[in-house]
Amino acid sequence: MRDFLSKTRTRLRRAVAADAESGDVGTDAATATDREPDPDDGTVVTDGGTAAGGDGIVDRLNDRFGEDFTESAPFWLPPFLLVGLFVYGAIAWNFVISLTDYQGFIGPDYSDLDFEMYVRAINDSAVIDATVNTFLLVVAFTAVALGFGLVLAILIDRNIRFENTFRTIYLLPMSLSFVVTAQFWLWMYNYNNGVVNIVLGTVGIGPISWIGNSSLVLWAVVFALVWQFSGYTMVVYLAGLRAIPTEHYEAARVDGASTLKMYWRVIIPQLKGSTISAAIVLMVFALKAFDFLYSLVSGYRPPNGADILATKMVREAYSTNNWAYASAIAIILFLMALSIIGPYLYYEYKQGNL
Amino acid sequence: MKDTELNRRDVVKGAGALGAAGMVGLAGCSGGGGGGSDAPIEVLHGWTGGDGATAAEALEEAFNEEYPDTELDMNPIGGGGNQNLDAVVANRLQNDNPPSTFANWPGPNLGRYEGVLGDVSDLWEEAGFTDSHVQEAVDLHQYDGAFRAVPLGSHRLNCLFYNTSVVEEAGVDPSSLNSVSALVDALETVASETDATPMTHGGSGTWTKTQLFGVTLLGQAGYDEYMNFVEGNPSRDAVQGAFESLATIFENYINDDSASIGLTESNQNIIDGEAAFIHQGNWAAGAYRNADDFEYGSDWGFKTFPGTEGMYTLHFDSFLYPSNNPSPENTRTWLEFVGGEAAQIAFNQYKGSIPTRTDVDMSEFGPYLQETAEDFADADQRPPNIQHGLGITADQRSSLNDVISSEFTGPYNVEAATDGFIDAVSN
Numbered sequence: 019m020r021d022f023l024s025k026t027r028t029r030l031r032r033a034v035a036a037d038a039e040s041g042d043v044g045t046d047a048a049t050a051t052d053r054e055p056d057p058d059d060g061t062v063v064t065d066g067g068t069a070a071g072g073d074g075i076v077d078r079l080n081d082r083f084g085e086d087f088t089e090s091a092p093f094w095l096p097p098f099l100l101v102g103l104f105v106y107g108a109i110a111w112n113f114v115i116s117l118t119d120y121q122g123f124i125g126p127d128y129s130d131l132d133f134e135m136y137v138r139a140i141n142d143s144a145v146i147d148a149t150v151n152t153f154l155l156v157v158a159f160t161a162v163a164l165g166f167g168l169v170l171a172i173l174i175d176r177n178i179r180f181e182n183t184f185r186t187i188y189l190l191p192m193s194l195s196f197v198v199t200a201q202f203w204l205w206m207y208n209y210n211n212g213v214v215n216i217v218l219g220t221v222g223i224g225p226i227s228w229i230g231n232s233s234l235v236l237w238a239v240v241f242a243l244v245w246q247f248s249g250y251t252m253v254v255y256l257a258g259l260r261a262i263p264t265e266h267y268e269a270a271r272v273d274g275a276s277t278l279k280m281y282w283r284v285i286i287p288q289l290k291g292s293t294i295s296a297a298i299v300l301m302v303f304a305l306k307a308f309d310f311l312y313s314l315v316s317g318y319r320p321p322n323g324a325d326i327l328a329t330k331m332v333r334e335a336y337s338t339n340n341w342a343y344a345s346a347i348a349i350i351l352f353l354m355a356l357s358i359i360g361p362y363l364y365y366e367y368k369q370g371n372l
Numbered sequence: 373m374k375d376t377e378l379n380r381r382d383v384v385k386g387a388g389a390l391g392a393a394g395m396v397g398l399a400g401c402s403g404g405g406g407g408g409s410d411a412p413i414e415v416l417h418g419w420t421g422g423d424g425a426t427a428a429e430a431l432e433e434a435f436n437e438e439y440p441d442t443e444l445d446m447n448p449i450g451g452g453g454n455q456n457l458d459a460v461v462a463n464r465l466q467n468d469n470p471p472s473t474f475a476n477w478p479g480p481n482l483g484r485y486e487g488v489l490g491d492v493s494d495l496w497e498e499a500g501f502t503d504s505h506v507q508e509a510v511d512l513h514q515y516d517g518a519f520r521a522v523p524l525g526s527h528r529l530n531c532l533f534y535n536t537s538v539v540e541e542a543g544v545d546p547s548s549l550n551s552v553s554a555l556v557d558a559l560e561t562v563a564s565e566t567d568a569t570p571m572t573h574g575g576s577g578t579w580t581k582t583q584l585f586g587v588t589l590l591g592q593a594g595y596d597e598y599m600n601f602v603e604g605n606p607s608r609d610a611v612q613g614a615f616e617s618l619a620t621i622f623e624n625y626i627n628d629d630s631a632s633i634g635l636t637e638s639n640q641n642i643i644d645g646e647a648a649f650i651h652q653g654n655w656a657a658g659a660y661r662n663a664d665d666f667e668y669g670s671d672w673g674f675k676t677f678p679g680t681e682g683m684y685t686l687h688f689d690s691f692l693y694p695s696n697n698p699s700p701e702n703t704r705t706w707l708e709f710v711g712g713e714a715a716q717i718a719f720n721q722y723k724g725s726i727p728t729r730t731d732v733d734m735s736e737f738g739p740y741l742q743e744t745a746e747d748f749a750d751a752d753q754r755p756p757n758i759q760h761g762l763g764i765t766a767d768q769r770s771s772l773n774d775v776i777s778s779e780f781t782g783p784y785n786v787e788a789a790t791d792g793f794i795d796a797v798s799n
Contacts, residue, residue, distance in 0.1 A: 122487065123486070123487050124486070208633075317453060322777045336462055337766065337770045
């Protein structure tokens, strides 16, 4: 331990010295000279010194994963193990449970593993509907929220008056929890006295049963979620827009591009990064729409036509204690989430951001 | 050199050990349980609001008065009907960390706790519950040959409540309604004679519809057909007939915003005079009692659901006894108390339910509950309900609600709903 500390100290000193040398050499000469006679320094001129010592495993690990791999282990290993157990371990265990026939309260039988629950899920029309609904919710919500947020951001970015006020107004819904917005929208969607039907009524439409109509309710939910999250998308895009140099606008103008063309050809393509990061966050929120649906009906059985995998999973687990089946549904949901996050991580990796 | 290596490794090992220790520590938190007979009684229940909360407080107070030396830890878990309570109970039973006792329904519903409920048969015997409670309670609290729970009170499900001034305005005499078709005619009269909603229905959950199906089947097809359904030999004609009546009611006589309101708002329509009738269990009457200037008789009335005269559709609120009990002796004390007269009076008079004992003095209950208790005692039949655990298993109930959700929340598909219900309960 002492050795380790002294080595760290040496490294730090070296780093400081290097800094000083590259900067103003004269002022920090003391540091530079102090470095030379350090007795500990002898054997460990570089990390290569350790390597020369010849313990294979540590070396190979360091060679493979970078020179600080073992040395930095105390910092990353505990969280790595904790996350490994509680996140990935839990997923793995969940997968194993999904292979059993576990239901009720008499523990699972791990000796008889098969994919029966997945076969059952594929043949269960309720699961198919829930999968389709989940997919539609994720795609529609993300696309509309991105589009809406982009338009808002561009409008707000045009040096309008009360810019900050508008930004706050649009961002505020984001600060509310799903529980609150679900109750808001439940009232607003009320057939008789909801504000949505009253407004539509003034232009001669409706009234429409938003929650009671199984082909509309999912879109009603999507609309409410878009209302909540387009402000967030707007902020992300606004940051992206602010990062684009004014010269690009000017150059486009000089070349005679119309406003529409300028945005379409010059500005929006530069917002790729913002789009991707906002889309990922939105998709994750869409998968979490459980809260919204749960609050909408005060229970885990959403209105017909709005059932998603998350609510179906909880219903299977807690209303009938079909743990194995619920686990199988959870794995399906997990794979859906992975199919969204996976490509993103790969993209980031290719970009060198990971 | 070697020293350096060892030290580094030690650090790594140390870190790993720390992590492992952390995990063990965390795991330790979820363990717990065990304990001797001195452990306080932990009671999980779902009565967190309104009458329920008042009733639970009265129950706790009565217990502390009778057993001042026994520690009681009431742990209410509200929300989502009983969904949150059930989820907490399920997690704790699964983790082998059961509470002392928890509130739930007996009957086939006990099947979902198969393997984790203890045997309290000797308690029933010693306390004389088998004689002092109605026979249905004795039957329904047994599962797999042993008593598993003790009843606290009973709600009635075949109730039709009405707003007196609305039905008078429409010229309908509720007491004359003695069949489902007479009810439908009365709803038509209300629709044509008044601006009020003939029947208010909170349909944001499916349970209100499943519950209404049960009472409609009972009222229209009779006790025997109803019991055939519950016992797994449903007659297609009976089920289809009930669904046809329900489709008529839902298509024509309920509030337009039914899909977006729940029981509370629906019940408010009766109090506000915006609707004539509502079908509910008699817990709905609690809201009438708490409303200002809304009195039984002059403002609201009760009629046994048309066609179910002479019957009392049973519901029980009971406390279940988990095996591997953290406080076996004290829990027995609690259960003995729950099945006794003091507890049943303390709780039920506020909850709006009636005692399951046959020997309780009803003088402390209001006039409505006194009538209910008389009906209960005099009932020719006491059929078990289907939505609240007594008639069918939790699995079957879940299937019925799936069918209601997909086929009977509008548009109302009678054929498909009939098929679904018959599939769900058939043996």
